[in-house]
Amino acid sequence: MADFIQQIVVGLGSGAIYASLALALVLIYRFTGIVNFAQGELAMFSAYIAWTFLDAGVPFWIALPITLAISFVGGMLIERIVIRPVEGAPELTIVIVTVGLFIFVNAAAGWIWSFLIKDFPNPFPDGALRAGGVSVGYSTLGVLAVVGVVMGLLYLLFRHTKIGLGMRAVATNPESARLVGIRVGWVLALGWGLAATVGAVSGIMVAPLLFLEPNMMGGVLIYAFAAATLGGMDSPVGAVVGGLIVGVAETLAGAYVDVIGSDLKVGVPLAIILVVLLLRPQGLFGKAAVERA
Amino acid sequence: MKDTAGEFLVVEDLHAGYGDATVLHGVNLTVARGEVCAILGPNGAGKTTLLRALSGMVKGRGAIRLDGADLLGRSPDAVARLGVAHVPEGRGTFMPLTVEENLRLGAFTRRDRAAIEEDLERVYGYFPVLKQRLKQPAGSLSGGEQQMVALGRALMLRPRVLLLDEPSLGLAPLVTRELFGIVQAINEQERTTVVVVEQNAHLALGIAQCAHVLETGRIVLSGTADEIQADEQVAQSYLGYRV
Numbered sequence: 001m002a003d004f005i006q007q008i009v010v011g012l013g014s015g016a017i018y019a020s021l022a023l024a025l026v027l028i029y030r031f032t033g034i035v036n037f038a039q040g041e042l043a044m045f046s047a048y049i050a051w052t053f054l055d056a057g058v059p060f061w062i063a064l065p066i067t068l069a070i071s072f073v074g075g076m077l078i079e080r081i082v083i084r085p086v087e088g089a090p091e092l093t094i095v096i097v098t099v100g101l102f103i104f105v106n107a108a109a110g111w112i113w114s115f116l117i118k119d120f121p122n123p124f125p126d127g128a129l130r131a132g133g134v135s136v137g138y139s140t141l142g143v144l145a146v147v148g149v150v151m152g153l154l155y156l157l158f159r160h161t162k163i164g165l166g167m168r169a170v171a172t173n174p175e176s177a178r179l180v181g182i183r184v185g186w187v188l189a190l191g192w193g194l195a196a197t198v199g200a201v202s203g204i205m206v207a208p209l210l211f212l213e214p215n216m217m218g219g220v221l222i223y224a225f226a227a228a229t230l231g232g233m234d235s236p237v238g239a240v241v242g243g244l245i246v247g248v249a250e251t252l253a254g255a256y257v258d259v260i261g262s263d264l265k266v267g268v269p270l271a272i273i274l275v276v277l278l279l280r281p282q283g284l285f286g287k288a289a290v291e292r293a
Numbered sequence: 294m295k296d297t298a299g300e301f302l303v304v305e306d307l308h309a310g311y312g313d314a315t316v317l318h319g320v321n322l323t324v325a326r327g328e329v330c331a332i333l334g335p336n337g338a339g340k341t342t343l344l345r346a347l348s349g350m351v352k353g354r355g356a357i358r359l360d361g362a363d364l365l366g367r368s369p370d371a372v373a374r375l376g377v378a379h380v381p382e383g384r385g386t387f388m389p390l391t392v393e394e395n396l397r398l399g400a401f402t403r404r405d406r407a408a409i410e411e412d413l414e415r416v417y418g419y420f421p422v423l424k425q426r427l428k429q430p431a432g433s434l435s436g437g438e439q440q441m442v443a444l445g446r447a448l449m450l451r452p453r454v455l456l457l458d459e460p461s462l463g464l465a466p467l468v469t470r471e472l473f474g475i476v477q478a479i480n481e482q483e484r485t486t487v488v489v490v491e492q493n494a495h496l497a498l499g500i501a502q503c504a505h506v507l508e509t510g511r512i513v514l515s516g517t518a519d520e521i522q523a524d525e526q527v528a529q530s531y532l533g534y535r536v
Binding site: 176 | 350368370373374385386387390399402
């Protein structure tokens with residue numbers, strides 16, 4: 001039993017990571033209706049920016065806010081420069097642009113920082129809380145706490161600020177949002193900036209667990225897609241719950257289903273994506289459009 | 294035509310359309326401050342396009358001026374900030390957002406918090422039914438209630454001009470009459486200038502002081518609401534009876 005709970009704890013830890021990237025995916029999807037395949041790469045790039053500061057001797061808790069600010073501005077610039085010109089183009093066009101962005105950012109990181117792996121310091125202390133044969137690493141607790149804080153901040157932003165209300169209006173009905181005087185273009189850029197910031201948090205949490213290298217986020221992105229699909233592409237709460245479920249499912253399947261083991265674990269998110277799309281395409285928390293005309 | 298001192302909203306030689314398809318071929322009209330002006334005409338005449346050009350949703354050539362300020366060429370959000378509230382065809386409801394959020398969005402460009410709260414109360418005064426539905430998603434409301442939300446949202450801008458596109462569309466006659474009564478009350482109490490596009494010419498002329506008849510992208514007749522109502526040709530075409 002202790003072993004089972006231990007596996008769940010491990011699963012929640014990786015689930016929180018998937019949740020953080022899934023949150024970023026969901027943010028962009030809600031505002032623009034596009035799936036940003038480059039989200040993981042942007043997160044990786046942000047992790048490199050943080051690493052550069054750390055490597056120069058800047059303390060972690062100073063490097064973090066600077067990196068987040070740079071990521072925010074970078075996300076907005078990408079929307080203005082790369083996405084804006086194809087705004088209104090068919091979805092497939094925009095998705096392909098994000099795939100191009102994926103390749104570009106990946107190559108740029110390799111060009112700037114080389115493809116050699118780098119050690120990324122863990123901001124959380126080593127060691128673990130132990131209770132009844134189960135140990136919970138401080139870094140697992142830290143990651144869970146960070147995701148909780150990000151979630152809470154996003155909730156406050158969307159539910160309790162005017163700009164958040166404006167952002168939800170744009171996500172719902174951009175044309176009508178324009179008519180009440182909202183600068184929709186800037187809100188879309190703001191959405192990209194926010195997503196890049198949330199993604200940066202994700203990248204910075206992933207980097208100490210894996211090693212920092214340009215392909216670091218590839219696997220995480222697949223899990224994040226599974227999480228977002230499971231929770232509902234348009235639901236931030238769904239992204240987090242979906243991420244945790246995917247993390248736990250993956251860990252349990254790896255530990256208890258012999259055929260899967262650690263080699264086939266990556267098949268779990270794909271199976272989840274498939275099953276969700278078949279049974280409940282809008283996801284657990286997504287809204288199937290139900291409204292009166 | 295009205296005296297030139299009363300020219301508040303002026304449209305001159307307006308050509309507008311979608312891509313290569315020009316819908317408006319040189320529209321000229323004026324609306325005096327504080328008036329309700331009805332835009333009548335058959336389907337496809339360009340009434341909706343005219344409103345969309347006024348609020349910047351479609352581009353055009355010519356001139357549109359509000360109290361001397363140029364509107365043409367501005368984006369819809371910039372036009373809204375100049376005090377033009379457009380209630381679009383289909384009502385523009387933010388479906389998943391609550392009624393209250395829909396209304397507050399109308400005041401998005403305003404900074405005067407206290408006045409915004411007062412205006413909310415004023416909107417509830419016009420539409421008491423909305424006050425009972427504040428926390429409901431606007432998408433769950435009936436068509437008439439959604440039209441009330443749309444009107445309320447427009448009022449929250451404290452508009453200088455209210456553009457209404459077919460407010461009667463899809464509504465029961467009784468509900469429509471009630472809505473037009475409220476539009477009239479708004480015009481009288483707030484002195485808001487109203488431009489209303491309407492298929493139901495009777496209803497529109499009932500609350501309007503002036504009217505313009507649009508046919509295939511041109512104004513074919515302008516005058517006071519009474520003159521238009523008395524015009525035999527209009528009567529035959531749009532009112533469904535002979536005078």
